[in-house]
Amino acid sequence: MPRNFNRPHMVWGWRGTLADDxxxxxxxxxxxxxxxxxxxxxxxxxxxxxxxxxxxxxxxxxxxxxxxxxxxxxxxxxxxxxxRRPPAQLMTGAEELLARLIRSGCSHSVLSLSAHNGLTQHISDLGVASLFLRVDGRMGPSTRSKKQPLAKHVAMLRETIGDRPIVVIGDALDDVRAAFSNRVHAVPYAGGLTHADILRQSGLPVAETLAEAAALAIEHAHSMNQTM
Known part of the structure; x- marks a missing residue:
């Protein structure tokens, strides 16, 4: 492995991505x-x-x-x-995948448009809060875009992870647009609430599983380091 190879930090969506909801x-x-x-x-x-x-x-x-x-x-x-519904569980295999990626040198955070307090409580109740460097939900009125929340999220992450590659993984085209606006890479995930045909309009490879999404994120980080 090249000495300058940096494992990516993955910014995961919650609803429709890590949460099986x-x-x-x-x-x-x-x-x-x-x-x-x-x-x-x-x-x-x-x-x-x-x-x-x-x-x-x-x-x-x-x-x-x-x-x-x-x-x-x-x-x-x-x-x-x-x-009135019970809180969703993690997608099958997600906890094991995240832990394995951490052992390989990757790191994770969650960025969601769900209300912050409910989001953090949900993740805490599932017993997986320690897998994430940050968990950020919506603090104010409802918004339709992650563009500004992602800008703040990335700025805070940089204080911890330095210049390591950041990859956004989510099930909506908005995840891709927000990533592009903030000059980070994105991996569209087709296991959530957006049809794969629509996600392909982004021009990016679309992951069918969380494991595939993580593999694409690592591949992107590797390609970035090959050009350095």
Whole structure:
């Protein structure tokens, strides 16, 4: 292994990526649709219309704009459904994968648009907080983009990891856009709430599994060091 080879730091998404909550999310979307008098949909439909808020997703599925009142109904129904579900477990094999990557010299953090306190409590309850250098969730009002949160996340990480490569791994095109905006690499992950065909629009290789996503992150870090 070349002496200057730096193992990457991986910034993971939570919902739809490390958290095994895809079916929970589909149920919440259907609760929102039902509140609008619409029929429930299957996972494939959610993946092909994914948006970062329940009202936006419902509007995309229904192919029309929602009224202000409908937006409120959709949001309340979505959040109510979520609050009544037990917390999601980690994706099968995720804890072992993260631990193995740490032993190989990689490191991890979580960046999510979920509310910060709930996110950190969830991760603590799962007993995996020690696997992450940082866990950052949403501190203020809802936002549809990780661009600014990622900028802050990266700045804080740099104090710990120096100039090691950073790779964002997530299940939404927004993860890719946020990474590009902050000049870090991204690996789109197709096991979450965005269809692989949509993720391929980014022009990046799309990972079907978390292990494949990690392998692509390591491959990117290796290629960066080969050009140094």
């Amino acid at each position: 895809v079916q929970h999310q589909v149920g919440a979307v259907n609760a929102a649709l039902t509140s609008l008098g619409a029929e429930p949909v299957e996972l494939d439909t959610v993946r092909r219309h994914f948006a970062t808020s329940a009202p936006a997703l419902c509007a995309a599925i229904l192919r029309r704009a929602l009224t202000d009142r409908e937006r409120v109904h959709a949001s309340v129904a979505f959040e109510t459904y979520q609050s």
